[in-house]
Amino acid sequence: MTVESTAARKPRRSSGAGTKRASAKKTPATAADEPQLVQLLTPEGERVTHPDYEIDLSADELRGLYRDMVLTRRFDAEATSLQRQGELGLWASLLGQEAAQIGSGRALRDDDYVFPTYREHGVAWCRGVDPTNLLGMFRGVNHGGWDPNSNNFHLYTIVIGSQTLHATGYAMGVAKDGADSAVIAYFGDGASSQGDVAESFTFSAVYNAPVVFFCQNNQWAISEPTEKQMRVPLYQRAQGFGFPGVRVDGNDVLACLAVTKAALERARSGQGPMLIEAFTYRMGAHTTSDDPTKYRADEEREAWEAKDPILRVRTYLEKQGLAEPAFFEELEAESEALGKRVREAVRSMPDPDTMAIFENVYADGHALVDEERAQFAAYQASFAEEGK
């Protein structure tokens, strides 16, 4: 074992807040700067209060959030398996980020608009996008298989950070229309280094656009830790652009819901953008093509496992007597049914028609595309004639 890997295997402190910063630079000034996480439900399943953010949910709603997270995780696990079985070319797992996505996703109104990265499977679930529709692009049958306007859920964006500008422009349009909808842009800690993200902060601030920037800081941009992206806590960046930023426990679905609701309300009421840093952890690999054992220690993952977003809600529901054993049993059955449905849907997903290559390149057509389509069709047809 090398010296570096020994150092890396030191377990992180469990509180999460400012952990990396503290371990990177232990000066008193830094310790004083350590941000507090907004937390409403501890990893042990204890309800706590926060002076700025509170939320009052019925037992039904609490069980609903739990159900969303369990089903999302089940779907995600199924997709990972399907990739391993060769049914998907790639999968970007959200494992560990269920609370950040369900909490923020359930804060949205129907008329709000979502601009996701490629990992927002939990948000898609909240928007009513059928999970099987997410898998077309990972199977390679399309580049996005849902109608963004049906669920106000834009297509997954693969180039890092680009969608934050689309969200900002969309929000500028919402404001022009005089509507009171809000827009939410998802991105990650790695994306925060992109110029487009900085430009989206600038534009949204200048035009006071009703957009919420929801950054899931899952600590890793493929193999690069947050220290390679920033030297201040991420949420503090907002300040320099003239709008507030807040760090929330990204594994606490209640805190994510409360903070996102507040930020959306703020945007709706004309107070402009806000940055939410959901402090969480990517429990799995970046995608199925990645191998995290090459760059991070098991202990780090284990420390985050103790802060699991789903387990703490279950503990709370059980301790408070808010869910009967039957609820968990039924949910287990529902999960398995979802897994089965997804599996079958993927396996029976047809390849697109070959001529789809030439479809939708332009809205109003293009002479060259027409010409090449005709040439290709004739070429294909020549084999059919030979076969006769």
Add this chain to the structure above:
Amino acid sequence: MAVKKLPIAKAINESLRTALENDPKVLIMGEDVGKLGGVFRVTDGLFKDFGEGRVIDTPLAESGIVGTAIGLALRGYRPVVEIQFDGFVFPAYDQIVTQLAKMHARSLGKIKLPVVIRIPYGGGIGAVEHHSESPEALFAHVAGLKIVSPSNASDAYWMMQQAIQGDDPVIFFEPKRRYWDKGEVDTDAIPAPLHKARVAREGTDLTLAAYGPMVKVCVEAAAAAAEEGKSVEVVDLRSMSPIDFDAIQTSVEKTRRLVVVHEAPVFYGAGAEIAARITERCFYHLEAPVLRVGGYHAPYPPARLEEEYLPGLDRVLDAVDRSLAY
């Protein structure tokens, strides 16, 4: 009939004004397009008459301008974006290529992005570096974009109308050194389709194909050649994506010789594409290989050298002579 004699810049200005009047979803966006009216005054007076809600001075960030224009288009707006100079478009290249061009296909046709990106382009104005480039081939190579460039005031007016009305993203290259060239604009006319070429001057011995700022040079070259008894036809392509190959073919089948002229570097330029396609289409008609006149494989030179760098009358006539010598 409303026929006016307008410089190209003013024709575009009138066209933008008409678009703003006709469709409340049309927006003008860019750096200094508001009170100043743009560095070339193409948007002059629009801010005053339509307000900051429609004519938007943006932060100085090209990727942000195009990226937010995409978002506005997703919301149902039709942004007309100004990139201040050709050499400043590259911060936005990612948004244009990976997002703007591909969104319609990616969404299986569910999303349309009617965004027009205006770019004053080309040299000849004695400018500093990055103010005189012709990057159209870099965009024409990208499926999903339409690329056009008017050469005269009437086309400037009508092609802008059509670009804004269409549902595809259009890069509208404006020949900046011709901004002040006047021409008649009939705002009641029925315009030719946006992507159709136009015969700017008829001839029988050789075809010159050009677009944007080089059309004027080619027409002048044809007039000079006529004095020497050579009948040169000039085809104004108007559109670089798609290219009206039928029109070039028709001309070349008549003249049997083709020279393509553009300011952009010849290497991998529009001329290469046209030469290849016309050779395929007109192989048995051609009396000479298709020749190209254009910029060199070197950075655009300092202004004191641009007269030598840019294809002028003599270089075009030299190519005409070389072609006719076969």
